[in-house]
Amino acid sequence: MNNSHTITHRQLFFIIVQSQIGVGVLSLPYTLFAKAKTDGWMSLLLAGLFIQISILAIWKLCEMYPKQTIFDFMPKIVGTKLGVILNTLFVLHLFSVCVVLLILYNSIVSKWIFFQTPRLVVISILAFTCVYCITCTAREIARFLMLVSPLLLVLFIFVAYAYTDVHLLYAFPVGATGIKTILSGSTDALISLLGFDTALVFLAYTQGKSNSKLKVISYASLCVTLFYCFVTFTTYIFFNPVEIVIVPEPVLYMLKAFSFKILERTDLIFLSIWIVFVTTSLISYLFFTAKGVQSLFKLKHHKTAAPYVGVICALIASIPASKIDVQLWSKLIGMSALCCSALFPIFLLLIAVIRKKKEKGAVST
Amino acid sequence: MRKATLLSLFSSLFLLSGCWDQTQLNETKLVRAAGFDYIKNGKIKNTASVPQSINTEAGGVGQVNNQVFYAVGNTARQSRIKLDRKISEQVDASKNLIVILGENAAEHDIYHILDVFYRDPKSALNARIAVAKGKASDVISSKFEETETTVGIGQYLNESVRSAEKASIVPTENIQTICPVMFDPGQDFGLPYLVPEKNDVSVNGIAIFHGYKMVGKIYGAQGVMYTLLTGKQKHLSMSLTKKITDKHKDRILNYVSIKVKKNKRTFNVNVSPDDKISAHIKLDMKVVITEYPRDNLTTKKKIQNIEKALSKRLTKDANTILHDLQDMNSDAFGVGRKLIAFHNPTWKKLDWNKEYPNIDYTASVNVKVIGHGIIE
Structure with a gap:
């Protein structure tokens, strides 16, 4: 592998953070509330714990096959033929994730700011920006993601401003819904935390000690979990439990009420910053997809695949028209993404470990 | 060639601002x-x-x-x-x-x-x-x-x-x-x-x-007391003029004007074992005297007297407001919210609209004078 393609630990950290924080942040409190009521933030913490298992699996896989992406080591684990099939399925899953990112982005943008602009235009503007970004190397992508990271602070400050008008009592009684509902809420939370799976490809480019890589990914996911938890908790004490049921984008709605001397509509500023985070998530997933397509078609460079991936995603994403369609698509793809991104690495690791043991056994006899 | 590309790229910037979503001021x-x-x-x-x-x-x-x-x-x-x-x-x-x-x-x-x-x-x-x-x-x-x-x-x-x-x-x-x-x-x-x-x-x-x-x-003027009872801590000018005695013939001498500098609210809601609800709001105010034509605020005793009279008067005002609110059946300070948060089983049992006018709801105000302008 070319030396200029590698990335450092710090860059890996920001890649994971930026891929995890994405479309979900605006509506997460709402979806969590639907199940776990005001204890939704606890579901989120639980989900944060669960994904540590997946992260561990991903890291172990990448440690067993250093400097290889998932598409390189898949055939080695399950055999060449099955490997190609699984690789194809995985690429399809990545496609669907990109599509759902675009769909959700469009649904919010067209609902809040661009009422008249055609869907295809809103979607392709973002898709093509991302396609342009992924035509470069992993290192350049990492640099870009790091460059926009300070914007996270702005996001944080905006949300923290809500504390000027909160009702702390709305969070009580804590834990009234019971452990079962909190657990069932955590599946929704898991979907919003997806993004750590991009490590499956970016770990291949990361230099340095293996242990510290694990640390970096875990820290990144911890940061994101805590940030989400903060956002969710804030909205729960800002909105009344009866009210939040009718507000699908609580974070934006909350900011709509605040105005400063020079900023009248904070929600619009927030929305434009949020779009950057959607872009970064999409960049890392599109990169992932393009890498997959590259290995499937044995292309020389993933650059060649990028435009096709972008166009296909944009076209599919502009299909769903009504709110119900959007919900259906995001729910289905959310579940499939959960299986492929969080559970699949664990299975893959199990197979790999069993294989290795057998091989060892064969050698020793 | 390179120049041409750059130029065309640059000019395409003008196409970037869409024309679908625009509202023109004129x-x-x-x-x-x-x-x-x-x-x-x-x-x-x-x-x-x-x-x-x-x-x-x-x-x-x-x-x-x-x-x-x-x-x-x-x-x-x-x-x-x-x-x-x-x-x-x-x-x-x-x-x-x-x-x-x-x-x-x-x-x-x-x-x-x-x-x-x-x-x-x-x-x-x-x-x-x-x-x-x-x-x-x-x-x-x-x-x-x-x-x-x-x-x-x-x-x-x-x-x-x-x-x-x-x-x-x-x-x-x-x-x-x-x-x-x-x-x-x-x-x-x-x-x-x-x-x-x-x-x-x-x-x-x-x-x-x-x-x-x-x-x-x-x-x-009851509005100020209402705002104080909501727990607002301080504001530019929370001023009150209150009658504290009837002793003087000259009407103006019976009054004192204060400005609230700091207001601390302690709000307790209790449920007794037999499910009786009682709520108490305690306000600790630090005030500055802004008008007191009788003068002579030199001794500690005199100030204490004013504090006492004011506390008594304001406690009465606060209780009147609470009473009025109960009559209107408006739980403006959120006793019910406290019940939901800390006495959830009790809350689930009761019909708040019927219960609220009958709860034991009191207030007490404690005034402390911390200043009196530039004269004594």
């Missing part, structure tokens, strides 16, 4: 104050004030012409659409400053009217909201002295409510801040109550709500 009329009334047949009358600046000779002070429009419809949105037909350009309420509800509109369900504000992504959720004595249309359409000059009626009303907020006569609320409380089964709220007078409009008290409906009023 094609819109901005509503700065909106009023809602129910008229006899149950329809909604929407009043909108649209200020238009009049061009004067160069250098002259810009005059503002207040155009007021009316429209009647079955719902708030329908009346807005009808309003749009009457006005030459597109009506835009995204810069609205204040929403005025007529008294009979406030006594109906106010959420029915406000729904359009909460639903529209462009609406101004940070607009203030107030209740008008009589009709909202009267407040918006009357010619006040101040509005004749440079400010529009929306700005004038907004400023008068804001100055009342600063003086703590009314609580600080906007369309969004009342929303969570309005939905809350365990808490209610109050809004500024405007009374139109001959040449101006005065913020005359607080309209008290229960759920979605207005149920009563608190007048004048």
